[in-house]
Amino acid sequence: MTTPWDDWNHILKIDPDKELPEGVTYGDLCATGTDAIEVGGTMGITEENMSAVIEACAEHDVALYQEPSNPEVVLEDNALDGYLIPTVFNAGSPFWITEAHKEWVRLEGELDWERTTTEAYIVMNPEADVAELTEANCDLDADDVGAYATVAEHMFGQEIIYVEYSGTLGDEAVVEAAAEATDESTLFYGGGIHDYDSAYTMAQYADVVVVGDLAHDEGIGAVRDTVDAANDA
């Protein structure tokens, strides 16, 4: 089976709760050469701020995905290419592994399965909002992460495995272990990518690098450098 993310090297994750740098538009971000825009964040996400970003990106020619942090903010919008739904493998509460998902199905009934894919998160930065919210056990070494990746792919059939260091650049050995453990699944890496070199380093191991805060903190040029690195690696 081929999936869109088979061909991706770079994702730009836009947080609807954060401002853009002075003079930068959503259109500028869509035109950085990134392969896909993922709209999501942990804190401060509402239907209103989500739909504002999705509307602004919809008119541009780039793959557009929503990454909802809870069932209440999922938007039915034909402008979306799909929904990337996190499940946190090392969460401290089952709510973030399967229970939020159960609630979503219970409330919605039939979902748009064609456009819905899970991302098997392994959350690694204990300081990140996502780690606090999900009470993730981040005390994992490279072996643990490799084993989680194997479980995600071979036992749970996950198409996407996401090593998440949101806010800080991760340990190369951990990302390498996840890369070695994955076979058919697509490995996403995100966290702390801030320039060409950091993007290149992680893109050597990960199939796709995810860039988040840089888009909100720096200009378009900085994001473009990470796209170049992801494509070069």
Ligand SMILES: CC(C)=CCC/C(C)=C/CC/C(C)=C/CC/C(C)=C/COP(=O)(O)OP(=O)(O)O
């Ligand atoms: C079942 C449905 C529809 C949703 C549940 C989805 C789950 C399990 C969410 C838990 C993990 C989560 C909140 C993921 C959101 C994406 C993410 C990790 C964003 C990065 O967040 P941070 O960078 O830590 O937070 P902020 O940037 O918002 O501070």
Ligand SMILES: O=P(O)(O)OC[C@@H](O)CO
């Ligand atoms: O914001 P940064 O640290 O780039 O992280 C990107 C992404 O993995 C967050 O979910």
Ligand SMILES: [Mg+2]
């Ligand atoms: Mg963030």
